Amino acid sequence: MSTTLPVLDPRAVGLTLGEYEEIRRRLGRDPNLLELRLFGVMWSEHCGYKHSRLTLRALPAEGAALLQGPGENAGVMDIGGGWAVAFKVESHNHPSAVDPYNGAATGVGGIIRDVLSMGARPIALLDSLRFGSLDDPRTRRIATGVVAGIAGYGNCVGVPTVGGELLVDPRYRGNPLVNVVCLGLLRHEELARSRAGGEGNLVMYAGARTGRDGIGGAAFASEELDERSEREDRSSVQIGDPFTGKLLIESTLVALRGGGVVALQDMGAAGLTCAASEMAARGGVGMQVDLDRVPLREAGMRADEILRSESQERMLLVVRPEAAGRVAAVYEKWGLCAAIIGHVTNSPELRVTHQGRVAAALPPYTLADAPAYRPAASEPQQLWDRWKLEPLPPEADPQTALPALLGWPDIAGKRSIYEQYDHSVQVRTVVAPGAGDAAVLRVTELAPKGLALAVDGSGTLCALDPYRGARLAVAECAADLACVGAEPLGVTDGLNFGNPEDPEVFWTFRQAVVGIADACRALRIPVVGGNVSFYNESPDGPIPPTPVVAMVGLVEDVRRAPGMAFRGAGDLIVLVGDPASELGASTYLRAVHGMDRGRPRDVDFAVHQRVLAVVRDAVRAGLTRSAHDCSDGGVAVAVAESAIAGGVGAEIVLPAGGRRDAVLFGEASSRFVVSVGEDDAPALFALAGGAGVPVTVLGRTGGERLRAAVASAGTERRWDIDCDLDDLRTAYDVLAGVFA
């Protein structure tokens, strides 16, 4: 078989020779050079989901409240009263590795526009960050740059950053992760989509001008990083302009409300090429686009540069001809470009002209529907060895282990980070970062209702067992939501993995997806969409498999979302759920003993659901003065966090059961530390008793010390932990040394 290669080797644009054959088959001819470059970006992993699409079908995407599932720019769910929420997670890992500030900033901007594309006003952001060890100077530069970039964009654009998480593992050193979640609010009738339609309707370009930045960014995101990346891939990173982003939000919302906008989409990854081909393909129509009418930042840009530029803050709209003048006037009022660059046709062809000549002409689907592969998967053999726990190290002194755990970056207070983010703009934030397990936003339009948001996902645990680790992420989010009285509504998942062509990496991906799917089915909630980021590798190897789960829930009454802080002296501290816990794969073993071993626990979702319901009902009934999920670091850390947050000490005695360190710091799912006034305790116990959920009174709040002991048969009480609250607070605030 002989293949006529074009001037450019397809492999130079990231395509395989097999993919080149597939392009020829679809077109019935050789692509020209420009078309080949378009295939290069559209069939990149980042745009085409080639290695993930078939696996993602396992995720549940149905539910009565689901208004828009995967396949659009963001998922949309009903929240009652004619209102809906749009939400999605997006990764910006590679750009953040190369240019931390701009990489993170444009990650924020991009996901905001995805939510905006659904017709929603963006009302909240969350960030899920993964870095190497913060002792490493290069990692510090990346971490502080990422936080500054999130602040720089988010603060200016006027969308509050209300929560997030940060986890540290040396395996992220060469390839940090930056996943951003955006939540938007809209009325049902305002729901917009990206399906082009209506022959003769106009294609309008709106927003910032197109420049030579971020060209080929989607392809760059689909390669492994190496030593050269930091120097040589800078031009693949887009530069964000939050001011223009803010103007684009306001103008687009006004433009949509006026009617006549048929479809819209952000020009993000793969720029104009992606927006035009996807919008046309979704609508089953053709599109004529004239590049000479695209507003450019500089003269002399080539057709492939205009088509593949990932300049930020740009939208592509399909508008009815009679509305075009009004829509353009809206954008112009806000000082943005608005240009008619083409129209919808009923021929099944995306036809692009440049300087009077046809530069590319091909069916939209050929670009938009990249081939789908089912890669080989094989279970990493060394996993089973790492599940072996014996021999366990000797017990550490709890008095020193507790501060060590509180200062472990995954657990440590994130105040020095979230104080750099505007988290109160838009006057919706009821439970602010650091105040509760989940952020709570009021929905003034549906008062006293609100929305709760949480994000979770441990690559460290998924490296030990990706199926269980993914289930834990979903379970943790639901637990966080229960603490603020919220019922889970839906999930968006950010799936960050190494090279999918490596069978061991792909196996972890498949396990994680199935884990999320099983967990969401158990909770009866859909996955409304998400993001896959592969090729997260550096010369040090692949990152740990990192599914990031963000969950949105409904709060019935935001006045009853207590937060995690102890509120005063004399309250009972109660552990809700089975007190048993285990040391395997615990933060205690990692942080105190340097031991990354053990099999992560599996979640019994039947039990989990019962315990969640008790906590949620107790919170909703106003019985609890504080509620906190008991997870990383076990009971001792959970109580310490509530004490630090409230500035109120505690004395607790834990029931004996095995090793002392396991009782204090061992981990288990479906456990909560709540504080409750003495008068309300019987009602809480009755609620738990009715559901068959155990409760254990651990002690009382009060004082300026945290004292904890494991019950013993001896007569004299000896505190295993007796720490001044100020000292614990100092230990907990360790990240200020990095970020403040």
Added chain:
Amino acid sequence: MRAGVIVFPGSNCDRDCLHVLGDVLGQDAVEVWHAETSLDGLDAVILPGGFAYGDYLRAGAVAGTSPVMAAVRAFATSGGPVLGICNGFQVLLETGLLPGAMLRNRSLQFRCRPVHIRVESTRTPFTRGLREGQVLRLPIAHGEGSFYAPPALLSTIQDSEQVVFRYCDADGRVLPEANPNGSLNNIAGVCSPRGNVLGLMPHPERASEAILGSEDGRGIFESLIAFVASRHPVAVG
């Protein structure tokens, strides 16, 4: 009261101010686009927080040259009450309607957290309903909030009772550790010599409802409403 909230490109607290004035306090509050040249019919003007024009040059610098600012200046000259919050304060400094300047925060980072401020003067339309020495708990959210004035100007501002708010601790003590941004003498808000133009860095509109954790900001708006009512006595009936 009919209040106008100026909307610059890049303002992002305009809707929050409209919400508090309109939905919470039941006033007639309207948006005023920055290209407007008239403020006719308004009893008060509010310059909201945000990043007008992106603040890429210097916070408030470009907004200070907006068409509407000539009208704001005339409104202020005629004694109309003008309130600048955060970025709005920065704009008022840039136009010279208020004395002094803003530097970047001492930390060189944006800071968003609740702070306490002490009422230093009740002679303005925005503080006449408050008590001198009263402590308010309001959030700040800014990167350029370190108030500066050269020594002579600082003396003038202080001597002529133009310092309206100072950062303090929860008990009202003006201490260096209660200063979140390095402002000279803990100054959080200043007014014009006549007192009818006020700028402050903390956000009273984010602290006007109990559900948001503090209602202390409400008194500032309620003072303004009472002031406007006293200027235009209307028959009740």
